[in-house]
Amino acid sequence: MRFQLIVGALAMMALALGNPTTADTPKEREAAKNALQNFHEYIGAWKGDGETKTGKSEFWKEAMSWGWKFSKDGAPALLVEFKDNKTFDKGEVKYLNDKKKYQLTLTGKDKKEQVFEGEIKQKRLVFTRVDAGSMDKYTLSMFTTNEGALFKLEYALQAGGKGLDKKIFEVSSKKEGASISGGKKNECVVSGGVGTMPVSYNGKTYYVCCGGCRDAFNESEAAKKKFVEEFEKNKK
Numbered sequence: 001m002r003f004q005l006i007v008g009a010l011a012m013m014a015l016a017l018g019n020p021t022t023a024d025t026p027k028e029r030e031a032a033k034n035a036l037q038n039f040h041e042y043i044g045a046w047k048g049d050g051e052t053k054t055g056k057s058e059f060w061k062e063a064m065s066w067g068w069k070f071s072k073d074g075a076p077a078l079l080v081e082f083k084d085n086k087t088f089d090k091g092e093v094k095y096l097n098d099k100k101k102y103q104l105t106l107t108g109k110d111k112k113e114q115v116f117e118g119e120i121k122q123k124r125l126v127f128t129r130v131d132a133g134s135m136d137k138y139t140l141s142m143f144t145t146n147e148g149a150l151f152k153l154e155y156a157l158q159a160g161g162k163g164l165d166k167k168i169f170e171v172s173s174k175k176e177g178a179s180i181s182g183g184k185k186n187e188c189v190v191s192g193g194v195g196t197m198p199v200s201y202n203g204k205t206y207y208v209c210c211g212g213c214r215d216a217f218n219e220s221e222a223a224k225k226k227f228v229e230e231f232e233k234n235k236k
Contacts, residue, residue: 024075028097032075033191035095035102039078039125040193041148042066043209048151048173050086054166060084062171067210068191079212086169087155102127104140116140135161148194149178189231190216201228 024032045065052058062084069077069092078093091106096117104116104127116138118127124143130136137158144151151173156165177196186195188209195207199217201224208214217227 024097029075031097032095036076036078036093037192038120039093040188040191040209041144042078042080042142042151043068043188043191043193044178044196045176046151046173047176048153048171050169050171052086052169054168060086062173064173068212068216070190070212070216085171106140114138130161134159137161137165139165149175151175187231188213189227192234199224201225206231 043066045063047061047063050060050062062082064080064082064085066078066080069079075094080091080093082088082090087108089107089109089111091104094103094105095101096103099117100119102118102125104118106114106116108114114129116127116129118125118140120126121141124141126139126141128140129138131138139156139158140153141156142151142153153171153173154167155169156167158165186207187193188195189199189206190208190213191210193209193213195209197208197210197214198205199208199214200206206217206228208217217224
């Protein structure tokens with residue numbers, strides 16, 4: 001009897017703890033998607049120039065690529081991959097419904113993960129992380145200009161969590177294929193971002209912004225129908 005009670009208690013604990021990503025309800029997933037759509041201009045490929053801001057100046061060329069991640073039982077996310085960045089390899093941005101904040105998980109060159117939390121400040125997405133040992137505070141801010149054609153990323157350190165932030169590096173990037181002068185843009189039928197890849201449904205051409213949205217659209221005829229109907233409804 002005692003064994004059964006222990007097993008039952010463990011099962012209830014497992015259900016209670018669970019996986020916060022797969023436990024999200026459809027309503028929460030939709031709320032997360034809406035929150036992430038604030039940054040639909042990030043989606044796409046970028047080429048940039050990096051510059052160190054500490055010690056002797058160093059300059060380099062780098063690239064990054066942003067895209068959506070969708071899953072049937074999990075919250076949506078934005079994925080980013082860096083090429084030739086001096087500090088990071090890749091990252092994932094999620095929206096935390098319970099905290100009303102964004103979460104950025106970055107994988108560094110050492111393959112270790114760093115978790116930041118952030119929010120929108122003065123039209124910037126600003127993330128912070130505090131090292132538990134040194135209490136150093138790291139701030140990563142990003143924003144776009146020129147109707148999403150230009151992207152700025154800045155990384156700073158507040159040593160020991162005291163004093164002024166000192167910028168470590170910054171990267172200025174331009175979206176591939178984008179015009180700085182702006183102009184009419186196609187809309188992604190899945191995310192609402194800028195559509196760059198054509199897809200079709202019932203003989204009509206629509207657009208998606210990244211491989212993640214393309215996969216979600218092409219998952220099934222039912223998925224295509226759902227996305228197109230919502231897209232056409234929102235246009236009216």
